[in-house]
Amino acid sequence: MDITSLIGILAGVGFVLLGQILEGGSVMALVQPTAAMIVMGGTAGAVILAFPQKDIMAGLKCMKGVFLGTGADFAGTIDLIVNLALKARKEGILALQSDIKDISDEFLKKGMELMSDGTDPHLLREILETELTFLEEEITQAAKFWESAGGFTPTVGILGAVLGLIHVMENLSDPSKLGSGIAVAFVATVYGVGAANLICIPLGSKIKCNYRQLVILREMMIEGILAIQAGESPNFIRQKLSVFDTTGKSKQAAAGEGG
Numbered sequence: 030m031d032i033t034s035l036i037g038i039l040a041g042v043g044f045v046l047l048g049q050i051l052e053g054g055s056v057m058a059l060v061q062p063t064a065a066m067i068v069m070g071g072t073a074g075a076v077i078l079a080f081p082q083k084d085i086m087a088g089l090k091c092m093k094g095v096f097l098g099t100g101a102d103f104a105g106t107i108d109l110i111v112n113l114a115l116k117a118r119k120e121g122i123l124a125l126q127s128d129i130k131d132i133s134d135e136f137l138k139k140g141m142e143l144m145s146d147g148t149d150p151h152l153l154r155e156i157l158e159t160e161l162t163f164l165e166e167e168i169t170q171a172a173k174f175w176e177s178a179g180g181f182t183p184t185v186g187i188l189g190a191v192l193g194l195i196h197v198m199e200n201l202s203d204p205s206k207l208g209s210g211i212a213v214a215f216v217a218t219v220y221g222v223g224a225a226n227l228i229c230i231p232l233g234s235k236i237k238c239n240y241r242q243l244v245i246l247r248e249m250m251i252e253g254i255l256a257i258q259a260g261e262s263p264n265f266i267r268q269k270l271s272v273f274d275t276t277g278k279s280k281q282a283a284a285g286e287g288g
Contacts, residue, residue: 186221
């Protein structure tokens with residue numbers, strides 16, 4: 030689980046509410062279901078209109094990675110590739126076919142299958158890099174989905190505030206209700222600005238950061254597959270692939286083996 034995402038949301042919202050309390054205000058004054066409905070509903074309608082269904086589903090799907098992580102296991106993947114390289118060097122590439130069936134990552138499995146079928150190295154790289162390009166595009170659009178939502182929410186919040194003020198102006202005959210009415214009207218603006226800057230835009234940034242790790246992992250897989258096909262030394266492959274590991278775990282293992 031990516032605990033930083035949960036901490037970020039709780040800290041952002043929590044400190045805003047704490048500030049409201051310290052200023053002598055009430056948290057319940059910010060609880061306005063109508064304002065929330067206007068902001069959330071209006072923003073949802075705007076992004077649904079702005080994006081095709083594929084990008085909307087990608088944006089929602091990437092939410093899982095924000096809180097649970099993308100599962101990019103660099104050290105484990107390097108160990109797997111090195112073990113396959115050892116077997117390929119001893120028994121030949123065709124001996125890997127039984128091991129390939131047990132690979133859980135579909136991208137690595139596909140690359141290994143193409144390699145064992147004798148696909149030309151240049152064509153193999155082209156096929157895998159094309160698939161990786163589509164993954165990057167999907168991630169980019171998923172991030173844009175949330176960033177665009179962050180652009181819409183403040184405007185929709187202002188719209189909610191204007192609607193509230195219109196209602197206040199309709200009740201000018203009762204001055205005792207003007208103060209509370211205006212306060213309620215501006216809650217929609219708080220929702221809009223808060224949702225944009227504390228949730229939507231940060232979500233877009235986190236999606237790009239998190240899934241960039243997955244892209245790097247797959248770039249590493251491509252290099253590993255081609256290295257096995259070229260018959261490179263398993264130790265050299267480990268050293269080569271450890272460069273991609275942003276966690277640093279496999280670098281330590283590679284340094285230990287090198288020593």
